[in-house]
Amino acid sequence: MGNTSCCQSEDLAVNETQPVDAKPLMISGGDAAVAGGLGLAGGDTEAERVYQVTLNKVDGQKLGLDVDYMAERKLLPIMHVTGGVAEEWNRRNPQKKMCSGDSILEVNGVKGDVVEMLEKCKADQILNMTLCRSLTYEFLLEDLEKLVRQKQCGPILIRLSWHDAGVYNGVDGCPNAAMRLSGSAEQQMAANAGLQVAIKLLAPISAKYVPRLISHADLWVVAANVAIKVMGGPVITTRYGRLDAQQASQSAPSGTGRLPDGDKDAHHLRTIFHPKGFDDKEIVALSGAHTVGACHLDRSGFQGAWTEQKLKFDNSYFKDLLSKSWTEETTSQGKSQFRCGETMMLHTDMALIKDPAFKWHVQQFAEDENLWFSEFGKAWVRLQELGLEDLRDIL
Incomplete structure (x- = not known):
């Protein structure tokens, strides 16, 4: 340092x-x-x-x-x-x-x-x-980057941080790593299905650094931000001081109205994001993180990757929304989604081009990746800090 x-x-x-x-x-x-046998520093x-x-x-x-x-x-x-x-x-x-x-x-x-x-x-x-x-x-960053590159797990680390913070509904819930606690409501939320994989992936790093250097909640934030950088996205400033939940009762009580459902429309997106303090531009900017990762039948009932390069953080998501022809289909789990070749979109994705106000921002971000990186970075920092005060600039 x-x-x-x-x-x-x-x-x-x-x-x-x-x-x-x-x-x-x-x-x-x-x-x-x-994770196992990562070759952690030291x-x-x-x-x-x-x-x-x-x-x-x-x-x-x-x-x-x-x-x-x-x-x-x-x-x-x-x-x-x-x-x-x-x-x-x-x-x-x-x-x-x-x-x-x-x-x-x-x-x-x-x-x-x-x-x-x-x-x-x-x-x-x-x-x-x-x-x-x-x-x-510095060694924490090195170990996290090694994990992301070796396990190609950047998207699920991003999802872990997003869901830990995104439970904030304007009243309660905050990034406090409650999801790791057995019996907590956040661990049992359907929207968090599969995220125990991310927690297990981070376990060797957590064992080394938590609580000696960092909290679980801060670690999840840093892991996501390292992942986005490794996959080609913007460098995002992290602030620190998140406190870990110590018991299951400190979890957000339920998932109702906190996280978006993939089979809903533009009104649903605004209903979820406006209480968190996000406007239309920020909703579209944050949605662009679907440029990495994929849906899994056994977790969400949806199936497939949003973009052709699911480990590359760029503005392909916005370009694909506008340029590809999307056909509605039903997955084997009975979920309605849209497909074009090997890629898919959810109803909440398609809502971004069906709603005129949302579509205007999609067009801006499709034309200018740097603009999206800038707007995404600002909205993402706010998301990771929802419900918190007095964070600090150094760890």
């Missing part, structure tokens, strides 16, 4: 500021094998990543660690080993060498309180520390 200024002490160099460094996504996903298991260090500042020696301090965190990322007893430890213990990007999790029995951990580092002569390898925001 960035280091613009350091507050020096005798034992520890502490960076208290860092620049915003957020990397950048809506509905639908594919079946990818549940190792795939706790046994590989977590290690113990004992440092003795005998005769007032300098500790020799430059750390990236932020009060909201639960850990102290190491920016540099700058000499002192830390460098001496590294020479004597090459198998437990402290490196830039590793993070201090515990100091002399204190963990989770970075202020007290820092005080221990400064005041105590003997330091028994627990560290974790490759545990910073």
Whole structure:
């Protein structure tokens, strides 16, 4: 993470500021094998990543660690080993060498309180520390990008973030990762069918970073935004501070009126999105995320991909809506949808060109991909922050 200024002490160099460094996504996903053996930075298991260090500042020696301090965190990322007893430890213990990007999790029995951990580092002569390898925001982005590329799971990660946030109805519901909790209403919503696959895909990354660095709710946001960037879409700024639901009762109580049904019309779209604060242009912009992913019979009753390249985030969705001839069909599950060759559209997609106000925006986004990226990015950030206040620009 960035280091613009350091507050020096005798034992520890502490960076208290860092620049915003957020990397950048809506509905639908594919079946990818549940994650495993990703090759996470620092190792795939706790046994590989977590290690113990004992440092003795005998005769007032300098500790020799430059750390990236932020009060909201639960850990102290190491920016540099700058000499002192830390460098001496590294020479004597090459198998437990402290490196830039590793993070201090515990100091002399204190963990989770970075202020007290820092005080221990400064005041105590003997330091028994627990560290974790490759545990910073940059490594999180690296691990997420690896997951998206290896498992080709970008669309379902996007859908996970969209449905976690999209339950907000203007009154309650917010992105709090309640869907992961057994027995929660969000886990049982029909609209969320299949999203446990996404949660399982993220499990190795969650085990490494949650709650040490990030909450589940923030992780789902970052994962979606990384996915959109990897698939060729815009870089979207992420803000942080979402709190995880800790019990099923913190879930949105039901799915009624919260998420769009694919077999409905333009009026339905406005009924769903207007209470969330979105206008017609934003509804169309967000709908464009159907440019990636596909529907699955066993989850929604619909079948097929919206575009020919379901892992490429571009404005093909809008172009196809306007240029292709769509024929209504009924799936084997009795659902009505529209088809042209290998691609399909839902009734809510077709509503965007049947309704004149919606169609005008479809035409604008079909003609100008950069315009869509810009409008989508702004609407998507608002969606991911529905019902929340006091988010911060740094993790």
